[in-house]
Amino acid sequence: MADRRGEVDNNLRTATNLLSATSDTPRLDAELLMAHALGIDRQALLLDSSRYEVPESFVQLVARRMGNEPIAYIVGYRDFWTIRVEVGPGVLIPRPDSETLIEAAIDIARERGAGWPRTILDLGTGPGTLLLAALDVFRGATGLGVDASEQALAYARDNAEALGVAPRASFCSGDWAAGLDGAFDLILCNPPYIADDEALMSDVADHEPAEALFAGADGLDDYRRIIPDLPRLLAPGGAAILEIGHTQRISVSQLAEAAGFAVACRRDLGGRDRALVLTRPE
Template identity: 55%
Template structure:
């Protein structure tokens, strides 16, 4: 079957908001090309129906495309992902934007709960003089992040360790990044998130604030003078997380994502101006 026809048939039955896109990505994977190359040159190629059908079946069962393919684009970079890691999402690029707006040419960068390493490595990619440390409590996740650093040519300017938030940290950093778990245990998530992405990276107690209460008090001891921290938040959490920050002498500034939703709190010491 031609790729064009297989894609159309799959898109008619796939779940999710973007079935055509998902079908194109799966077909491109089977053909060994990227999606742009598929659309430009390979829609009339014969597609291995058995291989494509197996991937379509996985997607119909709810498995996210990123896990099926083993990678996901973020900040125009290609990141390997596994079920150990959250899938990078475009909304989180707001954190990178905030960090770059605050960063000098050669910052020391810390990423707490680094996951795939997408936040840290995106900042390092944009700041050739920067050096960064990623921390994650999962050894498997830290290994994925280190592999992404190697693949992106950033291994010589980054390191990844296994630890519980700031417990293993010594020294101070100019930029601190974090996309911590912030989903309340009472919240209901879409099945493809709840059933496939790691719950330890999603849920943070009643109201989803438990990890902010661990991270924020430690920031004043690991931020460099004039440094800033940039935390992803749930869209209803801006006021609550800001209250935690202010109680620990930090001034919050809210940044919204492209959809206009609260997405990032940038924190500075109150005496830093």
């Protein structure tokens, strides 16, 4: 037992050292890769590493991460809020910062009372991240996810099935809100908001889809298209929550106010501006 414990732990230490030049979280990455190679959850690995022997595939997984492949693509998922989202190449990887939108929606629901929201729209749903997390919270709601990428929509539908919410979730291909009808209580949106000339880490720039990241010279192109469409899509008493880059509060707020919205800002766990809540003034 002692020998096996040493084998796993020694490999984790070595992998952590190797990944320190690639990742901001090398130990976490090493543990996730080891758990993936073993076919177990990371928590099981941490509880008792002595139960396991190092799989041959672990070395190859570490090599892929050293080549800047995102950890989520290697293991095939990313945990977000209360759900696990399947992801892969060609699909935007969920970020913890985006959980700010779900937190904001929960706070609004407390103010609106029981039964809100009944209908949810997720513009640019990707693998279904925001919509499926919201449906997991708001068990009486139904939702629609829209994305321009058929590849992303395939992941979204699979994730809805895996999470058991497929009867309440529908998905369609679309160009933001173009052609959509109906009024929604809650609209969620994490659009591209990175300026075209902004430098990104190589694991993002070289792997994740550019169309889900970049939005023109100032990073605002998609807000300019999305926000003017929101008034006709929001039900009375509804709210739209948009993710923003941490320097974009003023510029995106101005776009929203020009469209007739009252705007409030929510910060992420790092204290950075991360989401704008848009409501109709009473």
